[in-house]
Amino acid sequence: MTIRWGLLGCGDIASKRVADAIVADERSELAAACRRTEHLLQAFGERFNIPTLTTSAKELFAREDLDAIYIATPVYRHCAQTIAAAEAGKHVLVEKPMAYSPAECQRMIAACSTSKVILGVAYYRRFYPVVLRLAELIADGTLGRPLSILATTGNSTRFPTEDWRVVKALGGGGPLMDIGSHRLDLFLQLFGRPRHVQATCAPSPEHDTEDMASLLIEFENRCHGMLQCYFGTVDTPDRLEVIGTDGRATTEDLNGGDLTIITAQGRRTESHPPHANLHAPLISDFTDAIVSGRPPTVTGEIGMATNDIMAIAYRESTDNRVR
Numbered sequence: 514m515t516i517r518w519g520l521l522g523c524g525d526i527a528s529k530r531v532a533d534a535i536v537a538d539e540r541s542e543l544a545a546a547c548r549r550t551e552h553l554l555q556a557f558g559e560r561f562n563i564p565t566l567t568t569s570a571k572e573l574f575a576r577e578d579l580d581a582i583y584i585a586t587p588v589y590r591h592c593a594q595t596i597a598a599a600e601a602g603k604h605v606l607v608e609k610p611m612a613y614s615p616a617e618c619q620r621m622i623a624a625c626s627t628s629k630v631i632l633g634v635a636y637y638r639r640f641y642p643v644v645l646r647l648a649e650l651i652a653d654g655t656l657g658r659p660l661s662i663l664a665t666t667g668n669s670t671r672f673p674t675e676d677w678r679v680v681k682a683l684g685g686g687g688p689l690m691d692i693g694s695h696r697l698d699l700f701l702q703l704f705g706r707p708r709h710v711q712a713t714c715a716p717s718p719e720h721d722t723e724d725m726a727s728l729l730i731e732f733e734n735r736c737h738g739m740l741q742c743y744f745g746t747v748d749t750p751d752r753l754e755v756i757g758t759d760g761r762a763t764t765e766d767l768n769g770g771d772l773t774i775i776t777a778q779g780r781r782t783e784s785h786p787p788h789a790n791l792h793a794p795l796i797s798d799f800t801d802a803i804v805s806g807r808p809p810t811v812t813g814e815i816g817m818a819t820n821d822i823m824a825i826a827y828r829e830s831t832d833n834r835v836r
């Protein structure tokens with residue numbers, strides 16, 4: 514069985530990874546693509562040899578020869594486009610963060626459930642071998658009783674003021690929505706459900722979003738999570754660390770995959786690099802979910818859990834400000 518994909522949004526991530534990942538997947542076919550800017554759509558279509566091109570999302574969803582839609586548009590479009598695709602009977606894999614707010618996430622989940630289509634969210638770091646190794650070190654007791662998970666991350670790009678990533682109404686927030694969301698998803702994967710969130714977000718002097726966010730989370734298992742994320746810093750680390758009573762495991766470059774494990778037995782470094790195309794395992798997982806009728810690894814409910822934390826963080830940050 515071949516899954517015929519329609520790709521909605523042909524910008525940065527679609528052209529760098531998503532299209533290639535769909536084309537390379539043995540059970541997938543990149544059958545159609547859509548963006549509004551005609552000449553850029555044509556160039557994209559030629560580059561990836563896509564037979565059907567349209568500037569209308571409505572037309573894309575209406576095509577009967579498609580099974581699934583990959584939504585790679587800015588965040589403020591995710592909810593309406595997911596609902597429209599679901600109502601047209603298409604499975605939906607939507608880019609992260611899932612949507613602007615938890616309320617939007619709920620509407621997306623409800624629409625997909627009513628239409629009996631599968632909904633997935635593109636938190637592909639869940640498939641990183643280094644993250645799966647961290648899960649193993651927690652589960653097999655190597656680190657002892659887990660205490661905390663710490664992540665520092667950022668994007669060194671100085672986004673221009675008109676970029677949707679730094680316009681609250683379009684991106685929903687700044688670095689927390691854009692890159693912090695990926696790490697929060699890993700916190701949930703490794704430590705489970707959160708029970709308390711504290712946060713402070715520093716307003717950017719240039720944009721109407723934060724340019725730094727710091728979160729402290731208590732999980733139901735009583736472990737703590739700490740996240741700090743930035744926009745516009747030079748050489749920002751991409752650090753993830755799990756600390757337990759009997760050891761700690763740290764990666765200084767999450768995308769690189771090297772993991773240093775320190776226990777009473779000593780210190781060792783292991784290498785667990787991710788797939789060369791980070792989106793490939795995600796596409797393969799979602800395709801398999803459609804073919805076998807199982808839920809994808811990152812369901813809508815899982816995607817919404819990250820939005821829940823971010824919504825609390827933004828609210829906390831505003832409500833607790835000393836006047």
Ligand SMILES: NC(=O)C1=CN([C@@H]2O[C@H](COP(=O)(O)OP(=O)(O)OC[C@H]3O[C@@H](n4cnc5c(N)ncnc54)[C@H](OP(=O)(O)O)[C@@H]3O)[C@@H](O)[C@H]2O)C=CC1
Nearest residue numbers: 522523524525526527548549550585586587588608609610
């Ligand atoms: N998982 C990951 O690691 C990454 C995920 N992302 C996520 O992917 C999504 C897209 O990001 P990115 O590729 O950087 O964004 P870009 O701004 O580069 O691209 C957005 C694309 O969406 C198209 N678009 C916008 N509105 C519509 C519409 N109404 N109908 C059809 N097409 C539309 C744009 O084309 P046009 O204006 O011509 O319509 C453009 O092709 C975001 O959610 C982002 O957070 C991004 C980078 C990495």
Ligand SMILES: O=C1CO[C@H](CO)[C@@H](O)[C@@H]1O
Nearest residue numbers: 609668670678691692695
């Ligand atoms: O992981 C990522 C890399 O950076 C991009 C731009 O900040 C993010 O959108 C993306 O999710």
